[in-house]
Amino acid sequence: MGLNIDNLWVINVAGIEIWITETIFYTWIIMLFLIVIAIIVRIMLRNFKEVPTGIQNLIEAAVESFDNFAINSLGEKLTYISPWFFMVFAFILSSSLFSVFGIRAPTADFATTFALALATFVIMIFIGFKHRKGDYLKSFFSPHPIFFPLNLIGELAKPISLSFRLFGNMLYGTIILTLYYALTPLFVQIGIPALLHAFFDVVFGVLQTYIFVILSLMYVRSAAE
Amino acid sequence: MLSRIVxxxxxxxxxxxxxxxxxxxxxxxxxxxxGIILAVALTFILYRPVKEFMNKRTERFQSKVKEAEAAMARANELMAEYNSKLEAIERDRDKILEEARLKAADESRIILEEARREAYEIKKRSLESVEEDKRRLKEETRSYVVDLASRIAQKYIAERMDAETQDRLFEEVVARLEDAKWQN
Structure with a gap:
């Protein structure tokens, strides 16, 4: 695992060169994994019992916990956008956990984090106009029209800060682990990296997932109120 | 595949x-x-179906809870109805008992009155009978005494007195007997 995000393929679509990076490739692998898990759960759902047991407990707990988390953060009236954030949560968490297996986390690429943050920004604007209509636009000129540039920068800064926060946090784990593998002798590369991976990929991964999602939900809620 | 990628x-x-x-x-x-593809896939394959399953189960449980609450309310109503009926029965029983007690008391009083009256009548009749017997005995005694005295006097007079003295003494004895009180 190197520091650079390698390019795996270069394809040409209507004269435009498109680099298929390892981030995109690993994203597809994670997508495939999550979709396969979803399909398995969907098949299992036919045999779900009234009183949950075993794996059913785990699935219901995961969905219900996220649903309650989304309701508490967004409020009842905005829960219709919670499926998007369920995907964000599942994807960022899976990315972090997959890096335990030596895969470069897709979230350690700015393209991924900015794409997710941009989606949050678009949802925020959409929700703001849907729920507050003209008032949302007025809020850019509040408390005085002279504050418009500051308010605009404040809004635009949200996706940028959100994306750079996740990108930086995931990248620094990758950098530290890469340096560790590159600079240490072989005999200390057995056992100890497991702890580093557990710390940077699992603990930080879960923490950064939570931070990214909760901040996104807060931004969306503040746009609606 | 990795070699191809390399x-x-x-x-x-x-x-x-x-x-x-x-x-x-x-x-x-x-x-x-x-992200959009993954969101659509996860939403329609996993998130919504699981949520719908849980929501339907919650609705089923809520309807069962409501049914149980309705049954409990009906049971409470029945219990209240039975309790009120029991209270009414208790009241009726007390009323019947009180009426019976009053009736028995009345009948007892009437029976006692009748008994008392009959006793009085019996006593009265007995006293009258005694009085009658007393009077009759008195009469009989007087006639007997008179007869006895007359015989004694007759005998005495026959022996000692003349007819005039005999009549005077007879009158005196009769008068004394009339004045004497009856002693049982």
């Missing part, structure tokens, strides 16, 4: 950690599209 990687530009260029924009677009 072969392709040799023909493609070198990787980088971070850049702000057209390729990054294209990558952002691809990742956004990936």
């Amino acid at each position: 072969l392709l990687a040799q023909e493609v530009p070198d990787g980088r950690v971070f850049a702000l260029d057209t390729q990054t924009l294209i990558s952002i677009g691809i990742q956004l599209l990936n």
